[in-house]
Amino acid sequence: MAAKSAGAASKHKAPKLKPTPTNKDAHTKMEAPAALKFSKEQELDAYRGMLLIRRFEEKAGQLYGMGFIGGFCHLYIGQEAVVTGMQMAIDEGDQVITGYRDHGHMLACGMDPNGVMAELTGRRGGLSKGKGGSMHMFSKEKNFYGGHGIVGAQVSLGTGLAFANKYRENDRVSLAYFGDGASNQGQVYESFNMAELWQLPVIYIVENNRYAMGTSVSRSSAQQDFSQRGASFNIPGIQVDGMDVRAVKAAGDVAVQWCRAGKGPIILEMQTYRYRGHSMSDPAKYRSKDEVQKMRAEHDPIEQVKQRILEGKMASEDDLKAIDKEIRDIVAKSAEFAQNDPEPDVSELYTDITL
Amino acid sequence: MPTNILMPALSPTMEEGNLAKWLVKEGDKVSSGDVIAEIETDKATMEVEAVDEGTIAKIVVEAGTENVKVNEVIAILAEEGEDVSEAAKGGSASASSGADPHSERGSDGAAGGGEAASGGDPVANMDDRRVPAEGKVHPEPKKPEVGKDPDIPEGTEMVTMTVREALNSAMAEEMRRDDDVFIMGEEVAEYQGAYKITQGLLDEFGARRVIDTPITEHGFAGIGVGAAMAGLKPIVEFMTFNFAMQAIDQIINSAAKTLYMSGGQMGAPIVFRGPNGAAARVAAQHSQDYAAWYSHVPGLKVVQPYTAADAKGLLKAAIRDPNPVIFLENEILYGQSFEVPKMDDFVLPIGKARIHQKGDDATIVSFGIGMTYAVKAAERLAEEGIACEVIDLRTIRPMDLDTIIESVKKTGRLVTVEEGFPQSSVGDHIASQVMQRAFDYLDAPVVTICGKDVPMPYAANLEKLALPNVDEVVQAVKAVSYR
Numbered sequence: 001m002a003a004k005s006a007g008a009a010s011k012h013k014a015p016k017l018k019p020t021p022t023n024k025d026a027h028t029k030m031e032a033p034a035a036l037k038f039s040k041e042q043e044l045d046a047y048r049g050m051l052l053i054r055r056f057e058e059k060a061g062q063l064y065g066m067g068f069i070g071g072f073c074h075l076y077i078g079q080e081a082v083v084t085g086m087q088m089a090i091d092e093g094d095q096v097i098t099g100y101r102d103h104g105h106m107l108a109c110g111m112d113p114n115g116v117m118a119e120l121t122g123r124r125g126g127l128s129k130g131k132g133g134s135m136h137m138f139s140k141e142k143n144f145y146g147g148h149g150i151v152g153a154q155v156s157l158g159t160g161l162a163f164a165n166k167y168r169e170n171d172r173v174s175l176a177y178f179g180d181g182a183s184n185q186g187q188v189y190e191s192f193n194m195a196e197l198w199q200l201p202v203i204y205i206v207e208n209n210r211y212a213m214g215t216s217v218s219r220s221s222a223q224q225d226f227s228q229r230g231a232s233f234n235i236p237g238i239q240v241d242g243m244d245v246r247a248v249k250a251a252g253d254v255a256v257q258w259c260r261a262g263k264g265p266i267i268l269e270m271q272t273y274r275y276r277g278h279s280m281s282d283p284a285k286y287r288s289k290d291e292v293q294k295m296r297a298e299h300d301p302i303e304q305v306k307q308r309i310l311e312g313k314m315a316s317e318d319d320l321k322a323i324d325k326e327i328r329d330i331v332a333k334s335a336e337f338a339q340n341d342p343e344p345d346v347s348e349l350y351t352d353i354t355l
Numbered sequence: 356m357p358t359n360i361l362m363p364a365l366s367p368t369m370e371e372g373n374l375a376k377w378l379v380k381e382g383d384k385v386s387s388g389d390v391i392a393e394i395e396t397d398k399a400t401m402e403v404e405a406v407d408e409g410t411i412a413k414i415v416v417e418a419g420t421e422n423v424k425v426n427e428v429i430a431i432l433a434e435e436g437e438d439v440s441e442a443a444k445g446g447s448a449s450a451s452s453g454a455d456p457h458s459e460r461g462s463d464g465a466a467g468g469g470e471a472a473s474g475g476d477p478v479a480n481m482d483d484r485r486v487p488a489e490g491k492v493h494p495e496p497k498k499p500e501v502g503k504d505p506d507i508p509e510g511t512e513m514v515t516m517t518v519r520e521a522l523n524s525a526m527a528e529e530m531r532r533d534d535d536v537f538i539m540g541e542e543v544a545e546y547q548g549a550y551k552i553t554q555g556l557l558d559e560f561g562a563r564r565v566i567d568t569p570i571t572e573h574g575f576a577g578i579g580v581g582a583a584m585a586g587l588k589p590i591v592e593f594m595t596f597n598f599a600m601q602a603i604d605q606i607i608n609s610a611a612k613t614l615y616m617s618g619g620q621m622g623a624p625i626v627f628r629g630p631n632g633a634a635a636r637v638a639a640q641h642s643q644d645y646a647a648w649y650s651h652v653p654g655l656k657v658v659q660p661y662t663a664a665d666a667k668g669l670l671k672a673a674i675r676d677p678n679p680v681i682f683l684e685n686e687i688l689y690g691q692s693f694e695v696p697k698m699d700d701f702v703l704p705i706g707k708a709r710i711h712q713k714g715d716d717a718t719i720v721s722f723g724i725g726m727t728y729a730v731k732a733a734e735r736l737a738e739e740g741i742a743c744e745v746i747d748l749r750t751i752r753p754m755d756l757d758t759i760i761e762s763v764k765k766t767g768r769l770v771t772v773e774e775g776f777p778q779s780s781v782g783d784h785i786a787s788q789v790m791q792r793a794f795d796y797l798d799a800p801v802v803t804i805c806g807k808d809v810p811m812p813y814a815a816n817l818e819k820l821a822l823p824n825v826d827e828v829v830q831a832v833k834a835v836s837y838r
Binding site for chain 1: 537563566568569571573574575576577578579580581582583584585586587604605608609613614615616617618619620621622653654656677678753
């Protein structure tokens with residue numbers, strides 16, 4: 001096979017950058033609510049939260065290049081608005097579970113950046129004592145249930161978290177994040193069926209970043225309106241601009257309310273974009289640089305918030321620079337910790353296998 | 356020539372049932388396909404249809420008769436023009452056909468249900484069960500001799516119970532004790548269990564805690580694991596472990612590994628249970644023993660009981676265990692009776708083998724239904740002056756190797772027995788460990804008796820050949836004893 005240039009990807013049908021047109025009359029099609037107007041505090045919180053993820057991931061990429069992080073490392077850069085907006089929509093005690101592109105979710109859940117970074121470097125101060133790595137971290141305290149390396153497994157598990165909430169009648173909801181790639185896994189639909197059948201309070205969040213590894217949705221998915229993937233089970237879905245944190249929060253509010261009202265599951269398709277490769281070893285041959293540049297220039301979630309803050313005079317350039325510095329310090333500290341923390345004691349090899 | 360109407364079998368493992376009702380009386384004319392009677396087992400009810408045309412000359416077994424053996428004559432049919440009173444004296448055999456009302460899922464479900472709650476000797480009945488079509492004469496029921504379990508206090512009153520009743524009561528007791536325990540699976544609630552293990556649980560605990568799932572093993576196993584990660588204690592029933600292959604990713608990647616991957620923060624206190632291994636005449640896709648498969652995986656516990664007492668005490672322990680436990684049952688053992696201690700709360704330790712029978716000449720290690728061959732072989736060998744120590748492993752992982760090694764140090768000879776495939780079998784692991792830890796004590800190479808290295812055939816004769824048998828075990832013990 002001849003080597004392909006980046007442009008060769010266009011031989012396949014180019015992925016659409018606009019939402020796929022769908023049947024708006026479908027009974028499971030719910031209109032996306034209008035993006036919320038954020039208060040100054042909300043805008044600044046969103047800015048801070050997304051910037052922490054961006055800077056953290058950039059640092060992780062650097063540490064990977066330096067050989068401090070091994071194995072797989074999937075960065076969340078570009079998708080920050082999704083998890084940041086959803087965290088703003090849920091309450092203390094609601095649960096979160098996701099796949100292997102999970103660093104952003106952990107930071108958004110309030111897990112310690114030092115612990116996350118030290119897990120990436122496989123050190124004893126890591127959240128899983130260095131035994132889980134990039135794809136497998138958990139926090140009972142922060143209601144974060146992983147961090148799962150098998151594509152789609154978290155969808156059934158997240159449905160199980162919702163089952164437990166319904167069983168206990170505790171009014172909690174669970175958020176199960178997965179990608180457009182995982183959306184084609186069979187167990188996703190087995191879970192949809194039972195979630196609707198048993199009216200489980202679970203929000204399925206499809207982070208549609210347009211590529212399952214290197215396969216665009218147009219080449220992998222017969223139904224590209226992921227909000228309608230639950231149509232056979234009567235699960236309603238909303239397509240959301242996942243690059244706008246206000247739109248995410250608005251849809252998140254609707255979904256949380258839906259679940260707490262006892263109406264069963266709901267699907268949110270977050271239309272988002274991953275700037276970096278699938279993992280660190282991505283050849284970037286399946287999409288053009290122009291496509292990535294266009295998304296960065298026109299839809300960047302952090303830039304959008306920054307513009308609104310400045311235009312609305314909620315904070316000055318200097319104020320934002322101060323936040324940037326504060327974030328950079330947190331990330332630098334986590335990197336330093338992760339590089340200097342010792343590896344796990346060899347006795348840890350045989351602990352935590354069974355209780 | 357008058358025809359005998361015989362007691363039909365609902366399933367290959369059914370031995371007997373109750374004749375609930377006659378829908379015809381003596382003197383009635385019947386044609387092929389007419390429903391003439393209703394048969395009940397502890398699992399299901401079915402209608403008996405006439406196969407031949409004629410007149411009911413005599414009803415041999417009255418309605419309401421319990422424990423009617425399969426192939427027993429239940430009525431006599433006179434042919435057209437035959438003298439009915441003459442015909443009533445006897446005739447040639449003609450099996451009536453059973454229409455299984457619940458046949459949606461083939462023989463794994465309801466059709467597996469006829470295995471009656473006979474109190475028979477499981478060992479003596481083994482061969483008969485394997486070839487029900489031959490209609491062998493069943494020996495007088497004899498209670499299996501179970502060695503004393505040091506975990507059962509001296510003087511405890513014992514009650515006779517089937518493995519099915521033991522499993523059922525174990526779950527009911529644990530569900531009464533802890534609201535976090537619930538059961539989910541296919542047909543566990545309204546159908547009362549494909550093998551009736553969950554009979555009555557829906558009535559007592561309600562639909563919140565006894566949950567029928569769609570036929571989606573992968574999905575509901577994952578939901579169970581998720582619920583366990585959130586702190587509930589699910590019992591996930593697989594209709595058979597053959598179907599758990601659909602779900603094995605969630606069992607291994609999610610349930611078994613999470614505790615380690617989370618640095619001890621979060622695990623999955625869950626029990627996966629259901630019948631495992633060969634039943635009878637259900638062929639390759641429904642007849643696999645998964646003991647060796649699951650025993651391979653760190654993070655799992657794997658239990659495979661033989662007696663009803665172990666089934667009860669170990670299932671209760673499995674439900675309380677904070678780890679994922681694979682609990683491998685056996686359809687053929689479900690209806691067999693054993694002595695179970697009458698205690699308010701009988702819980703056995705997981706990971707401890709039980710010396711079923713003491714002996715000094717050779718050690719036989721087995722587990723689950725493999726014990727039926729081991730026990731029978733030990734009886735025969737005793738008659739020939741070879742005293743076997745029979746060890747029931749009960750738990751495959753963590754494995755109680757110490758008990759095996761202690762025994763081998765005494766006997767110097769070891770034979771393992773299981774129904775699973777030979778390569779990388781449980782016996783292989785035991786042999787390897789014994790070689791490494793007790794090489795100097797061995798007087799002969801370890802022999803492992805397994806199922807044959809073939810997919811399970813359907814034909815009765817081939818199926819019998821594919822499984823281990825008592826002769827093989829006897830021969831193996833003699834071989835290691837150089838006799």
